[in-house]
Amino acid sequence: MKVAVIGIGCTKFGEHWDKNIQDLLSASQLEAIEDAKISPNDIDAIFSGNMCGGIFSGQQHIGAIAAEILNLNVASSVVEAACASGGVAIRSGLQAILSGLAEVVLVNGVEKMTDTKTPQATTGLMLAASEELELFQGATFPALNAMIAKKYMNDYGLTREQLAMVSVKNHKHATLNPLAQFKKEITIENVINSTMVSDPLTLLDCAPISDGSASLILCSEKFAKKINKPAIYIVGSGQASDSLALQNRKSLTEMKATQIAAKTAYKIANVTPDDIDVTELHDGFSIVEILSLEDLGYFKKGEAGKATAEGKTFLDGEKPINPSGGLKGKGHPVGATGVSQAVEIVKQLRGECKSNQVKNAKTGLTHNIGGCGTTAVVHIFKKEK
Amino acid sequence: MFENNPISKWRKYNNNYFLQADQCINCKKIHFPKGYFCKCQSKSFKKIALSGKGKLLTFTQVTSAPSAFINYSPYCIGIIKLDEGIKITAQVADTNLDELKTGTKVQATLRKLYECGKNGIINYGIKFIPIN
Amino acid sequence: MKIGIVGYGAYIPKFRIKTQEIAQFQNQDPHKIINGLKIEEKSVPGIDEDTATISHQAALNSIARAKIDKKKIGAIYIGSESHPYAVKPTSTIVGQALNIGNNYTAADLEFACKAGTAALQAACGLTQSKIIEYGLAIGTDTAQAEPGDVLEFSASAGGAAFLVGSNENEFLASIEKTLSFSSDTPDFWRRNLQKFPQHMGRFTGEPSYFKHVIETTKKFLDENNIQPKDLDHVVFHQPNGKFPTIAAKKLGFSLKQIETGLLAPKIGNCYSGSSLVGLTSILDVAKPNQKILLVSYGSGSGCDAFIFTTTKHLTQKQKLAPTTNNYIDNKKYLTYLQYQNRICTK
Numbered sequence: 080m081k082v083a084v085i086g087i088g089c090t091k092f093g094e095h096w097d098k099n100i101q102d103l104l105s106a107s108q109l110e111a112i113e114d115a116k117i118s119p120n121d122i123d124a125i126f127s128g129n130m131c132g133g134i135f136s137g138q139q140h141i142g143a144i145a146a147e148i149l150n151l152n153v154a155s156s157v158v159e160a161a162c163a164s165g166g167v168a169i170r171s172g173l174q175a176i177l178s179g180l181a182e183v184v185l186v187n188g189v190e191k192m193t194d195t196k197t198p199q200a201t202t203g204l205m206l207a208a209s210e211e212l213e214l215f216q217g218a219t220f221p222a223l224n225a226m227i228a229k230k231y232m233n234d235y236g237l238t239r240e241q242l243a244m245v246s247v248k249n250h251k252h253a254t255l256n257p258l259a260q261f262k263k264e265i266t267i268e269n270v271i272n273s274t275m276v277s278d279p280l281t282l283l284d285c286a287p288i289s290d291g292s293a294s295l296i297l298c299s300e301k302f303a304k305k306i307n308k309p310a311i312y313i314v315g316s317g318q319a320s321d322s323l324a325l326q327n328r329k330s331l332t333e334m335k336a337t338q339i340a341a342k343t344a345y346k347i348a349n350v351t352p353d354d355i356d357v358t359e360l361h362d363g364f365s366i367v368e369i370l371s372l373e374d375l376g377y378f379k380k381g382e383a384g385k386a387t388a389e390g391k392t393f394l395d396g397e398k399p400i401n402p403s404g405g406l407k408g409k410g411h412p413v414g415a416t417g418v419s420q421a422v423e424i425v426k427q428l429r430g431e432c433k434s435n436q437v438k439n440a441k442t443g444l445t446h447n448i449g450g451c452g453t454t455a456v457v458h459i460f461k462k463e464k
Numbered sequence: 465m466f467e468n469n470p471i472s473k474w475r476k477y478n479n480n481y482f483l484q485a486d487q488c489i490n491c492k493k494i495h496f497p498k499g500y501f502c503k504c505q506s507k508s509f510k511k512i513a514l515s516g517k518g519k520l521l522t523f524t525q526v527t528s529a530p531s532a533f534i535n536y537s538p539y540c541i542g543i544i545k546l547d548e549g550i551k552i553t554a555q556v557a558d559t560n561l562d563e564l565k566t567g568t569k570v571q572a573t574l575r576k577l578y579e580c581g582k583n584g585i586i587n588y589g590i591k592f593i594p595i596n
Numbered sequence: 597m598k599i600g601i602v603g604y605g606a607y608i609p610k611f612r613i614k615t616q617e618i619a620q621f622q623n624q625d626p627h628k629i630i631n632g633l634k635i636e637e638k639s640v641p642g643i644d645e646d647t648a649t650i651s652h653q654a655a656l657n658s659i660a661r662a663k664i665d666k667k668k669i670g671a672i673y674i675g676s677e678s679h680p681y682a683v684k685p686t687s688t689i690v691g692q693a694l695n696i697g698n699n700y701t702a703a704d705l706e707f708a709c710k711a712g713t714a715a716l717q718a719a720c721g722l723t724q725s726k727i728i729e730y731g732l733a734i735g736t737d738t739a740q741a742e743p744g745d746v747l748e749f750s751a752s753a754g755g756a757a758f759l760v761g762s763n764e765n766e767f768l769a770s771i772e773k774t775l776s777f778s779s780d781t782p783d784f785w786r787r788n789l790q791k792f793p794q795h796m797g798r799f800t801g802e803p804s805y806f807k808h809v810i811e812t813t814k815k816f817l818d819e820n821n822i823q824p825k826d827l828d829h830v831v832f833h834q835p836n837g838k839f840p841t842i843a844a845k846k847l848g849f850s851l852k853q854i855e856t857g858l859l860a861p862k863i864g865n866c867y868s869g870s871s872l873v874g875l876t877s878i879l880d881v882a883k884p885n886q887k888i889l890l891v892s893y894g895s896g897s898g899c900d901a902f903i904f905t906t907t908k909h910l911t912q913k914q915k916l917a918p919t920t921n922n923y924i925d926n927k928k929y930l931t932y933l934q935y936q937n938r939i940c941t942k
Binding site for chain 2: 928
Binding site for chain 2: 211
């Protein structure tokens with residue numbers, strides 16, 4: 080597999096009171112097109128990841144908006160897989176190019192979440208879980224992840240401090256990322272003492288509500304060479320799904336979808352977990368980073384907490400994780416996240432990052448999940464030699 | 465919004481008011497709440513009643529509730545493993561966080577889940593209460 | 597009359613508030629109130645409990661004791677002053693939740709605190725005439741009282757369910773006779789769409805509760821040639837812990853005869869459930885061949901009187917479901933603020 084990424088664009092993530100879906104989308108799309116140095120007319124197809132347009136903005140059918148902004152009549156559709164919408168949109172773009180149906184694809188991810196109050200946002204996010212078995216019973220997304228955390232802590236002895244270190248790290252990285260929502264470092268005490276959301280997860284264990292948009296220009300290897308643009312290549316891709324409701328999982332302390340998606344991507348890319356120099360993974364809640372570190376094969380089962388506390392996943396550690404600040408530090412406009420992870424990895428591999436550059440990054444991985452690990456999508460990126 | 469639609473709730477009265485499951489006629493595997501297609505390839509199921517007894521696998525307390533549940537928060541919610549081996553997500557009623565632990569024995573009971581405002585329908589469902 | 601109780605069950609919510617806790621908020625002397633009303637504490641429904649959920653649990657207990665095929669239940673009547681809907685029957689919510697099928701008649705009844713016994717009479721009528729095989733009669737309330745009003749000390753929550761049948765071999769207690777007295781009396785009422793009831797203070801005593809209960813009981817015992825001493829247990833409607841003892845004295849009953857069924861001191865007045873949970877607590881401990889008198893009272897006003905005779909089948913059924921005392925003893929106290937949160941929806 081070898082699909083080129085020749086353009087990237089991404090808005091700041093945060094509370095964009097003055098911007099709607101269209102405003103956000105046009106910003107990242109135009110930036111990516113400029114970065115790729117192509118004309119919009121070169122684009123054959125558009126895929127846009129979005130989850131909550133309908134429920135928060137009364138707007139679905141966002142594919143039409145994406146094409147209209149660029150004055151194009153091309154095929155343009157929305158991809159939805161809850162918080163994995165962005166990652167799955169990338170995969171849709173890949174499939175279009177690999178099938179030969181398109182040569183240049185624009186991939187977007189966009190989300191507008193801040194027009195609501197917390198209870199409505201809480202309800203909207205539960206679109207990712209089971210309405211019948213979980214939302215109707217009063218479960219919230221934080222509650223589901225809290226129950227995973229409690230089980231993991233019960234089974235593996237993860238301490239509250241180790242868990243909190245995930246957010247400490249991601250906030251630290253975020254202070255080095257100009258696009259991030261949060262600009263302040265936090266301590267373990269800050270995390271533990273912040274407002275309780277769902278025991279044991281506090282506000283600082285949970286990714287925020289954000290607005291934002293991110294875009295990529297993908298193209299065939301042939302097109303990249305034709306326009307003489309040095310590219311970063313997507314060399315591996317994997318996607319998998321698991322039961323919608325948490326109650327129907329075999330295990331509450333690992334995410335099978337991540338494991339399968341990662342294995343597939345590693346196989347296609349012909350790499351192992353040890354070969355990955357830099358990772359953007361889905362830390363929707365601090366506990367998910369812990370599980371994902373193990374499910375991606377970076378650390379043995381039960382050891383991710385200790386590894387985090389020992390600094391191994393910090394920017395200067397042996398396995399840098401979420402140099403952008405992750406979902407927690409950078410922000411989490413749901414549909415945009417998967418694409419923004421790819422933007423960060425491409426920047427890292429290009430060596431374009433400033434304060435949060437991982438040294439000598441040659442191979443990168445993005446990991447994007449929807450629901451409580453219901454859908455998982457993993458992409459592997461390589462710098463062309 | 466969807467949470468106030470009475471029709472979708474009526475469709476599931478028999479799943480929300482009492483605990484029952486589908487059992488594959490061929491291999492006896494239990495599907496909860498409904499069976500569509502068994503791993504053994506069978507599409508035939510028969511209804512079985514569940515005892516409503518189980519143990520808390522994990523739990524938490526919701527303090528930032530979805531719109532429908534605001535008047536009822538905070539409340540405890542858990543994943544319960546029923547004696548029949550099935551897991552169910554449900555609130556744990558009449559109790560506080562500090563009274564619960566992994567493994568607490570619980571029993572199903574019918575309670576109000578939420579009212580759809582002052583004019584709308586009242587939704588009932590299964591919650592669990594700790595038993596000694 | 598070949599009709600009898602084949603199953604019975606009660607349910608009382610877990611939460612309690614002490615009279616002294618309410619008295620403090622009303623700026624009253626707790627000792628005066630406790631002595632005046634003879635209520636120490638009352639039951640409070642959980643924020644997720646209502647007449648439907650309480651009735652359902654009581655009904656489950658009655659079916660557990662009856663050990664009948666619940667699909668043979670041909671009628672469900674629920675009496676309450678706090679039906680969840682003004683229009684949409686509690687009876688069918690309970691029927692659906694019990695999973696008894698669709699072959700039953702149902703209706704909700706209201707007659708203040710005697711709606712439950714009216715439900716019992718209605719179920720008896722259909723069953724004895726063999727129009728149905730079993731009838732389920734329930735009296736339940738989550739009573740409302742205006743903060744600051746004297747009713748706040750007594751208005752509580754609870755319910756009891758009775759399965760009636762006409763097969764003598766299944767009787768836990770036969771229903772020997774019933775007699776009613778009805779009048780138009782303005783002692784206590786609640787207008788449509790109003791949240792709290794109104795009452796006429798001392799008028800609720802002599803001309804209302806006592807006149808009806810005493811006259812009905814006297815007539816009932818006279819007509820059936822029964823002396824007060826012939827009865828093993830007596831239960832009256834219990835708006836507080838005092839009224840039943842005064843009525844008992846006036847009628848020539850001993851305190852011992854009423855003590856098993858007198859629950860108001862511990863759970864308050866659960867309105868349509870009041871006399872009926874008194875009856876379940878008697879059935880929980882009664883021996884075979886004992887005579888029980890029940891006289892309910894509902895404002896507006898009226899009384900339903902019954903004589904029951906327990907059978908030899910009762911003893912082995914008593915422990916098949918939680919007893920009334922199991923529920924009374926399983927309790928958790930609330931502060932006044934917690935109590936207000938539970939009963940006032942935001």
